[in-house]
Amino acid sequence: MTDLDLIDRKIVAELMQDASLPIAQIADKVGLSQTPCWKRIQKLEANGILVKRVALADPHQLGFGIVVFVEIEAPNHTSEWRETFTTAVNTLPEIMEVYRMAGHMDYLLRVAVPSMEAFDGFYKRLTDAVPIKNVTSHFSMERIHFTTAYPVDTRNR
Structure with missing residues:
Protein backbone atom coordinates (compact mmCIF):
# COMPACT_ATOMS: atom_id res chain seq x y z
CA MET A 1 0.00 0.00 0.00
CA ASN A 47 3.45 4.96 -9.65
CA GLY A 48 0.51 2.83 -10.76
CA ILE A 49 -1.97 4.36 -8.34
CA LEU A 50 -4.05 5.79 -11.18
CA VAL A 51 -4.24 2.89 -13.62
CA LYS A 52 -6.39 4.36 -16.41
CA ARG A 53 -9.12 6.87 -17.08
CA VAL A 54 -12.29 5.53 -18.64
CA ALA A 55 -15.87 6.46 -19.42
CA LEU A 56 -18.57 4.53 -17.58
CA ALA A 57 -21.47 3.46 -19.76
CA ASP A 58 -25.03 2.43 -18.91
CA PRO A 59 -25.17 -1.33 -19.62
CA HIS A 60 -28.89 -1.20 -20.43
CA GLN A 61 -28.36 1.53 -23.02
CA LEU A 62 -25.74 -0.71 -24.66
CA GLY A 63 -28.03 -3.74 -24.63
CA PHE A 64 -26.43 -5.61 -21.72
CA GLY A 65 -29.48 -6.00 -19.51
CA ILE A 66 -28.47 -9.22 -17.78
CA VAL A 67 -25.74 -9.38 -15.16
CA VAL A 68 -24.74 -12.84 -13.96
CA PHE A 69 -22.45 -13.73 -11.09
CA VAL A 70 -20.85 -17.05 -11.94
CA GLU A 71 -19.24 -19.23 -9.29
CA ILE A 72 -16.54 -21.59 -10.56
CA GLU A 73 -15.23 -24.61 -8.70
CA ALA A 74 -11.93 -25.81 -10.16
CA PRO A 75 -11.37 -29.52 -10.78
CA ASN A 76 -7.84 -29.11 -9.39
CA HIS A 77 -5.47 -26.35 -8.35
CA THR A 78 -2.49 -26.96 -10.60
CA SER A 79 -0.61 -24.14 -12.25
CA GLU A 80 -1.53 -25.63 -15.64
CA TRP A 81 -5.26 -25.42 -14.89
CA ARG A 82 -4.91 -21.85 -13.58
CA GLU A 83 -3.05 -20.81 -16.72
CA THR A 84 -5.69 -22.41 -18.97
CA PHE A 85 -8.46 -20.79 -16.95
CA THR A 86 -6.78 -17.36 -17.02
CA THR A 87 -6.31 -17.58 -20.79
CA ALA A 88 -9.93 -18.63 -21.26
CA VAL A 89 -11.46 -15.86 -19.13
CA ASN A 90 -9.28 -13.25 -20.84
CA THR A 91 -10.70 -14.24 -24.23
CA LEU A 92 -14.38 -14.01 -23.28
CA PRO A 93 -15.50 -10.38 -23.61
CA GLU A 94 -18.69 -10.93 -21.60
CA ILE A 95 -16.60 -11.31 -18.44
CA MET A 96 -16.32 -7.97 -16.69
CA GLU A 97 -14.47 -9.13 -13.55
CA VAL A 98 -12.79 -12.29 -12.23
CA TYR A 99 -11.83 -12.93 -8.62
CA ARG A 100 -10.02 -15.89 -7.06
CA MET A 101 -11.89 -16.57 -3.85
CA ALA A 102 -11.44 -18.18 -0.47
CA GLY A 103 -14.29 -20.36 0.74
CA HIS A 104 -16.70 -22.71 -1.01
CA MET A 105 -16.05 -21.40 -4.53
CA ASP A 106 -12.71 -20.95 -6.23
CA TYR A 107 -13.54 -18.11 -8.65
CA LEU A 108 -16.27 -15.53 -9.01
CA LEU A 109 -17.03 -13.91 -12.36
CA ARG A 110 -19.23 -10.94 -13.16
CA VAL A 111 -20.66 -11.43 -16.63
CA ALA A 112 -22.74 -9.01 -18.73
CA VAL A 113 -24.90 -10.35 -21.56
CA PRO A 114 -27.86 -9.07 -23.59
CA SER A 115 -30.05 -12.18 -23.23
CA MET A 116 -30.43 -15.68 -21.81
CA GLU A 117 -29.48 -17.05 -25.23
CA ALA A 118 -26.28 -15.03 -25.12
CA PHE A 119 -25.53 -16.34 -21.63
CA ASP A 120 -26.09 -19.90 -22.83
CA GLY A 121 -23.58 -19.31 -25.63
CA PHE A 122 -21.12 -17.80 -23.16
CA TYR A 123 -21.56 -20.76 -20.81
CA LYS A 124 -20.86 -23.23 -23.61
CA ARG A 125 -17.73 -21.35 -24.75
CA LEU A 126 -16.43 -21.15 -21.17
CA THR A 127 -17.00 -24.81 -20.37
CA ASP A 128 -15.56 -25.90 -23.74
CA ALA A 129 -12.43 -23.81 -23.13
CA VAL A 130 -11.48 -25.13 -19.69
CA PRO A 131 -12.48 -28.13 -17.54
CA ILE A 132 -14.61 -27.00 -14.58
CA LYS A 133 -15.82 -29.12 -11.67
CA ASN A 134 -18.91 -27.02 -10.96
CA VAL A 135 -20.54 -23.85 -12.30
CA THR A 136 -23.27 -22.00 -10.42
CA SER A 137 -24.89 -18.91 -11.93
CA HIS A 138 -26.74 -16.17 -10.05
CA PHE A 139 -28.81 -13.75 -12.14
CA SER A 140 -29.07 -10.17 -10.89
CA MET A 141 -32.59 -8.80 -10.80
CA GLU A 142 -31.70 -5.22 -9.92
CA ARG A 143 -28.56 -3.16 -9.41
CA ILE A 144 -29.22 -1.19 -6.24
CA HIS A 145 -25.83 0.45 -5.75
CA PHE A 146 -22.84 0.73 -8.05
CA THR A 147 -19.60 2.65 -7.91
CA THR A 148 -16.08 2.30 -9.18
CA ALA A 149 -14.73 4.80 -6.66
CA TYR A 150 -12.91 3.47 -3.61
CA PRO A 151 -13.73 5.22 -0.30
CA VAL A 152 -10.47 7.18 -0.10
CA ASP A 153 -10.10 9.13 3.13
CA THR A 154 -9.96 12.82 2.16
CA ARG A 155 -9.96 14.11 5.72
CA ASN A 156 -6.86 15.67 7.21
CA ARG A 157 -5.42 13.05 9.58
Whole structure:
Protein backbone atom coordinates (compact mmCIF):
# COMPACT_ATOMS: atom_id res chain seq x y z
CA MET A 1 0.00 0.00 0.00
CA THR A 2 1.21 3.45 -0.88
CA ASP A 3 0.97 6.14 1.77
CA LEU A 4 -0.56 9.14 0.01
CA ASP A 5 -0.67 12.61 1.49
CA LEU A 6 -3.96 14.48 1.82
CA ILE A 7 -3.60 16.32 -1.51
CA ASP A 8 -2.87 13.11 -3.43
CA ARG A 9 -5.87 11.40 -1.77
CA LYS A 10 -8.09 14.34 -2.74
CA ILE A 11 -6.84 14.23 -6.34
CA VAL A 12 -7.49 10.48 -6.56
CA ALA A 13 -10.96 10.91 -5.05
CA GLU A 14 -11.85 13.68 -7.53
CA LEU A 15 -10.62 11.66 -10.52
CA MET A 16 -12.54 8.56 -9.39
CA GLN A 17 -15.71 10.66 -9.31
CA ASP A 18 -15.12 12.36 -12.67
CA ALA A 19 -11.94 11.80 -14.69
CA SER A 20 -13.11 14.29 -17.32
CA LEU A 21 -12.67 17.29 -15.01
CA PRO A 22 -10.22 19.87 -16.34
CA ILE A 23 -6.96 20.14 -14.40
CA ALA A 24 -7.94 23.68 -13.33
CA GLN A 25 -11.07 22.38 -11.57
CA ILE A 26 -9.24 19.52 -9.88
CA ALA A 27 -6.49 21.89 -8.77
CA ASP A 28 -9.05 24.32 -7.35
CA LYS A 29 -10.87 21.54 -5.46
CA VAL A 30 -7.67 20.22 -3.87
CA GLY A 31 -6.05 23.59 -3.16
CA LEU A 32 -3.22 23.61 -5.71
CA SER A 33 -2.35 25.56 -8.82
CA GLN A 34 -2.59 23.75 -12.16
CA THR A 35 1.06 22.83 -12.74
CA PRO A 36 1.70 21.17 -9.36
CA CYS A 37 -1.66 19.39 -9.64
CA TRP A 38 -0.80 18.07 -13.12
CA LYS A 39 2.63 16.92 -11.88
CA ARG A 40 1.00 15.04 -9.00
CA ILE A 41 -1.45 13.35 -11.38
CA GLN A 42 1.44 12.30 -13.62
CA LYS A 43 3.29 10.91 -10.58
CA LEU A 44 0.17 9.03 -9.43
CA GLU A 45 -0.06 7.50 -12.91
CA ALA A 46 3.65 6.67 -13.06
CA ASN A 47 3.45 4.96 -9.65
CA GLY A 48 0.51 2.83 -10.76
CA ILE A 49 -1.97 4.36 -8.34
CA LEU A 50 -4.05 5.79 -11.18
CA VAL A 51 -4.24 2.89 -13.62
CA LYS A 52 -6.39 4.36 -16.41
CA ARG A 53 -9.12 6.87 -17.08
CA VAL A 54 -12.29 5.53 -18.64
CA ALA A 55 -15.87 6.46 -19.42
CA LEU A 56 -18.57 4.53 -17.58
CA ALA A 57 -21.47 3.46 -19.76
CA ASP A 58 -25.03 2.43 -18.91
CA PRO A 59 -25.17 -1.33 -19.62
CA HIS A 60 -28.89 -1.20 -20.43
CA GLN A 61 -28.36 1.53 -23.02
CA LEU A 62 -25.74 -0.71 -24.66
CA GLY A 63 -28.03 -3.74 -24.63
CA PHE A 64 -26.43 -5.61 -21.72
CA GLY A 65 -29.48 -6.00 -19.51
CA ILE A 66 -28.47 -9.22 -17.78
CA VAL A 67 -25.74 -9.38 -15.16
CA VAL A 68 -24.74 -12.84 -13.96
CA PHE A 69 -22.45 -13.73 -11.09
CA VAL A 70 -20.85 -17.05 -11.94
CA GLU A 71 -19.24 -19.23 -9.29
CA ILE A 72 -16.54 -21.59 -10.56
CA GLU A 73 -15.23 -24.61 -8.70
CA ALA A 74 -11.93 -25.81 -10.16
CA PRO A 75 -11.37 -29.52 -10.78
CA ASN A 76 -7.84 -29.11 -9.39
CA HIS A 77 -5.47 -26.35 -8.35
CA THR A 78 -2.49 -26.96 -10.60
CA SER A 79 -0.61 -24.14 -12.25
CA GLU A 80 -1.53 -25.63 -15.64
CA TRP A 81 -5.26 -25.42 -14.89
CA ARG A 82 -4.91 -21.85 -13.58
CA GLU A 83 -3.05 -20.81 -16.72
CA THR A 84 -5.69 -22.41 -18.97
CA PHE A 85 -8.46 -20.79 -16.95
CA THR A 86 -6.78 -17.36 -17.02
CA THR A 87 -6.31 -17.58 -20.79
CA ALA A 88 -9.93 -18.63 -21.26
CA VAL A 89 -11.46 -15.86 -19.13
CA ASN A 90 -9.28 -13.25 -20.84
CA THR A 91 -10.70 -14.24 -24.23
CA LEU A 92 -14.38 -14.01 -23.28
CA PRO A 93 -15.50 -10.38 -23.61
CA GLU A 94 -18.69 -10.93 -21.60
CA ILE A 95 -16.60 -11.31 -18.44
CA MET A 96 -16.32 -7.97 -16.69
CA GLU A 97 -14.47 -9.13 -13.55
CA VAL A 98 -12.79 -12.29 -12.23
CA TYR A 99 -11.83 -12.93 -8.62
CA ARG A 100 -10.02 -15.89 -7.06
CA MET A 101 -11.89 -16.57 -3.85
CA ALA A 102 -11.44 -18.18 -0.47
CA GLY A 103 -14.29 -20.36 0.74
CA HIS A 104 -16.70 -22.71 -1.01
CA MET A 105 -16.05 -21.40 -4.53
CA ASP A 106 -12.71 -20.95 -6.23
CA TYR A 107 -13.54 -18.11 -8.65
CA LEU A 108 -16.27 -15.53 -9.01
CA LEU A 109 -17.03 -13.91 -12.36
CA ARG A 110 -19.23 -10.94 -13.16
CA VAL A 111 -20.66 -11.43 -16.63
CA ALA A 112 -22.74 -9.01 -18.73
CA VAL A 113 -24.90 -10.35 -21.56
CA PRO A 114 -27.86 -9.07 -23.59
CA SER A 115 -30.05 -12.18 -23.23
CA MET A 116 -30.43 -15.68 -21.81
CA GLU A 117 -29.48 -17.05 -25.23
CA ALA A 118 -26.28 -15.03 -25.12
CA PHE A 119 -25.53 -16.34 -21.63
CA ASP A 120 -26.09 -19.90 -22.83
CA GLY A 121 -23.58 -19.31 -25.63
CA PHE A 122 -21.12 -17.80 -23.16
CA TYR A 123 -21.56 -20.76 -20.81
CA LYS A 124 -20.86 -23.23 -23.61
CA ARG A 125 -17.73 -21.35 -24.75
CA LEU A 126 -16.43 -21.15 -21.17
CA THR A 127 -17.00 -24.81 -20.37
CA ASP A 128 -15.56 -25.90 -23.74
CA ALA A 129 -12.43 -23.81 -23.13
CA VAL A 130 -11.48 -25.13 -19.69
CA PRO A 131 -12.48 -28.13 -17.54
CA ILE A 132 -14.61 -27.00 -14.58
CA LYS A 133 -15.82 -29.12 -11.67
CA ASN A 134 -18.91 -27.02 -10.96
CA VAL A 135 -20.54 -23.85 -12.30
CA THR A 136 -23.27 -22.00 -10.42
CA SER A 137 -24.89 -18.91 -11.93
CA HIS A 138 -26.74 -16.17 -10.05
CA PHE A 139 -28.81 -13.75 -12.14
CA SER A 140 -29.07 -10.17 -10.89
CA MET A 141 -32.59 -8.80 -10.80
CA GLU A 142 -31.70 -5.22 -9.92
CA ARG A 143 -28.56 -3.16 -9.41
CA ILE A 144 -29.22 -1.19 -6.24
CA HIS A 145 -25.83 0.45 -5.75
CA PHE A 146 -22.84 0.73 -8.05
CA THR A 147 -19.60 2.65 -7.91
CA THR A 148 -16.08 2.30 -9.18
CA ALA A 149 -14.73 4.80 -6.66
CA TYR A 150 -12.91 3.47 -3.61
CA PRO A 151 -13.73 5.22 -0.30
CA VAL A 152 -10.47 7.18 -0.10
CA ASP A 153 -10.10 9.13 3.13
CA THR A 154 -9.96 12.82 2.16
CA ARG A 155 -9.96 14.11 5.72
CA ASN A 156 -6.86 15.67 7.21
CA ARG A 157 -5.42 13.05 9.58
